[in-house]
Amino acid sequence: MSVSTERTISVTVNGVPRETTVPVRRLLSDALRHDLELTGTHVGCEHGVCGACTVLVDGQPVRSCLVLAVQVDGKAVTTVEGLARDDGRGGEVLHPVQTAFRECHALQCGFCTPGFLMTMAAGLEARDQSTEITEDEVDEIVGGNLCRCTGYANIKKACRHAAGLMREEAQ
């Protein structure tokens, strides 16, 4: 078994196969921003507290500052750049959580927004769409992300609104 200090990894990012060579200590958050030039993922605290860097790995939300880039070799990563959906006419439509953030004024400076969007999209997609979302569910979904501007009221409102939009879509 060899111990390496640099590795070449293959990752599917937002549906596109990418290959890059990184030092093994490179955090996924930095690999996305520096090596793959996807700067939508924001880096806040860099020790797993703020949630700004949340991305999906194989569909599950994780904090990209708490994962090494080498650990996603062979996996699929979705960042905020991959959240909007194909509209079938060569363009894109916003994901319901993005629509809800816009309609509910759920962002001010926008720094924490990518993390909230990814966390919320995954949290809402995983829930049972036949039931109305509860306050406890909203707290559970957004609880791991920090926002220093909004006071959370509009973020939680957007979460409820997005849940409603996704329920309508599911029906």
Next chain:
Amino acid sequence: MKPAPFGYADPTSLDEALSVLESEGESAKVMAGGQSLLPLLSMRLASPTTLVDINRVPGLDAVVVGDDGVRVGALVRHVGLLHHAGAAAVQPLLARATANVAHPAIRNRGTTVGSIAHADPSGEMTSVLALTGGSVTVATPAGSSAVDWADFFIGPLETSVHGPAVVIDAFFPALPARTGTAFEEISRRKGDYAVCGAGVTVTLDHDSRVTSARASYISVGLVPEVHDLTEAVVGQSADTADWAAAGALARTLVDPDGDLHASADYRRLLVGVLTERTLARAAQEAQNR
């Protein structure tokens, strides 16, 4: 806030993992979920020369439920226990405590066994291992052996395991008959580290009188401990027992530290409050088991 340089190995068998650990020496570190380790690396509170990532080692990702208890493999994520109905039926504290571990994004990645091996006194699963009388299996190049929880935790972030070794699973014994459990935390924000937490078990006889009441606390003391509170409520009816007396007893048994978020006195107060609340709930549950 970047980790210091290190070497990385991702072995594909346990033997290979142990042999890398042996050749790299004491400053090599095992990584499973990395949710506690990577912050330590980024803040440079730890700088191992080599990280041995065990995520590609097969056979460590199983939750094995038996009549005698639940065996949790080293790669089982918190989320895997949170939604495991079979495990919850045999030992309800597993799902109850896991629900208090951080946030979904952390639970998707962090492992239960990893948090036990990390031995943080503010971790939930260390206390659950203690309260259930559990053990861990430690694999070394010389073979595997079970280590009882009481012999495992030495101090904050310190266990009795040294040298080339991987904690490959944790075993949580089944909940005995006529026994109920409860788990509750007080934290400053939902999912944040507990200022204080309590896990308890209450056992009743067939007349619904208390025969045992035990508690283990989170963020209180340097290592997980189990406190026997039976003497405060023994023989009393589950419906009318003096749980406040048990809470008062608990406050005399613990030795919490103060920090930025809570003084030692406030933590001691919370121990009393949480003990009273959780014991009452556990006793109600015990009547139906």
